[in-house]
Amino acid sequence: MRFITGCAVLAIFFSASTHANPLIDQLIGVTNQYLEREVSEYARSLGGDPRHEIRLSRLDARLRLPLCAEDALSAQLESPDVPIGRVTVRVTCNGPSPWRLFVPAQVSLYQHVVVSSRPLQRRDVVSAQDVRLAERDTGLLGNNYLLDPAQAIGMQLKRNVNADTVLGHTQLEQNRLVQRGDKVVISAGNASVDVRMPGEALEDGTLGAQIRVRNTRSNRVVRARVTGPGQVEVGM
Template structure:
């Protein structure tokens, strides 16, 4: 009788423990699914940003950059189940740093949401080590490399010293600031009224003669000059300060 009594009590206790465990198990698995979905979102979004940064770095011609990515998920992400397929992330038209936002979709489960991230980028770029005014020619001593934190406004960034040295300032350059391509131009070698040397080369023939510039121009430009020997007006292209070549 005593044994049967304790056997019944122990059986009841085991049943209760089993029932409690069975009730808690689905909740544990469910919470784990939500945690996996959150991790999947952060990992996929981070990989997307890193890929876009690598593409931008290559296009910009930068040897190296440093970056941090801080992903912020909306509160509703905690209620999502992990997507069994790869997440679909929309592309962006802006630079992949600063405040980045993309739509992320799980097509198989039919959910989507917007995810934001704060992406900070620093790059080793050429800067002016002194203020340079419009019209100044840039020399090697005017430029040095510095690590700068970039902003989404730093589009069309100059990333190599060779893009600056020998060129002319078209918009004032501030000291130790990132430089855009719109702030510099090809050097203005010839101005209207300048006396120039006209060089002519063709089939081993070479000659030079004096001329007068009727237009201003620099590297890559075509200008008109008057040949002071013959009085003819010809089209030439500047090759250096005070020197032009004929267009044969």
């Protein structure tokens, strides 16, 4: 079966016309119906019943292809993997005169995400007073957002942010309890022996991270696990 496709067909979606065209109506109808179903199902899977909006790109009314019987018409998400953000829907007619078209659209999904409640500075540690929930279009955010303030509390800012900034992995990192050059206490021991020595961190470390530290008494460099601010532990 030979489908009508090609660059000329793809280009039709970037010009506008006010003339009525039954094919355009059919494309709009099947694409909207498909996206409404897919987006609603995806939104339900997230919980909380977030609202959504679907906006199709304007189609060129000069397009001349045969109308397709409803039972021969199908739609499928071409890209991306989830029906959110900038999407492309592949509409296919499997009738006697088959054709295939690609319809671009913008899908907005509004969820309550974590934002900064005030301006924050690089290396600030986020507290409960620093964040709040606000509704944003997550279709524009990719994966760079959080839904629970607890996910941000205790994290450290990678850069300065303004108030009402959406917080995600590009702005936050694990709090570095030890930084390179810090004076630290090196602990080593077991149930019966507890030895503490002064040391210097040779690299940054978050809670539980293994970092290099120098024992400032012996000048020996060892690997130790960060257990708290200024505290590291080595095994015996």
